[in-house]
Amino acid sequence: MGKTFKVVLDTNFLIDLFRFKTGFDEVEDALGGRCAFVMVSQSVAELRRMADVSAKVGAGFVDSGKITVVEAGRATEKSADEAIVELVKTVAPGAMVATNDAKLRKRIRALGVRTIYLRARKRLEVS
Secondary structure, eight states, X not given: OOOEEEEEEOHHHHHHHHHTTOOHHHHHHHHTSEEEEEEEXXXXXXHHHOOOHHHHHHHHHHXXXXXXXXXXXXXXXXXXXXHXXXXXXXXXXXXXXXXXXXXXXXXXXXXXXXXXXXXXXXXXXXX
């Protein structure tokens, strides 16, 4: 695996990775290269507010440094979705977005950005 892909993780995607026992390795396999995983600070804040076991596991990955946390816009003024859109438009062109949110996927694809999502709780799709 030679190429490294920057992948912006949405909160729901990260939680579902653990909930449905899919791993970061499977994301790399689906893309055919290594991944640098990134989350906007708003998504991390969402993750920390959740009581779900999978959310706590995801927060542990953030704390371990396996996921880089970045700022996109003012954290107090932007929702996680808005911050992700801003990030891929301005700060991280060429990045992909991993989300299971259909509305966000549609917005991201309209910008010409590739998306990754979990289909049928077990298969990763890249579009």
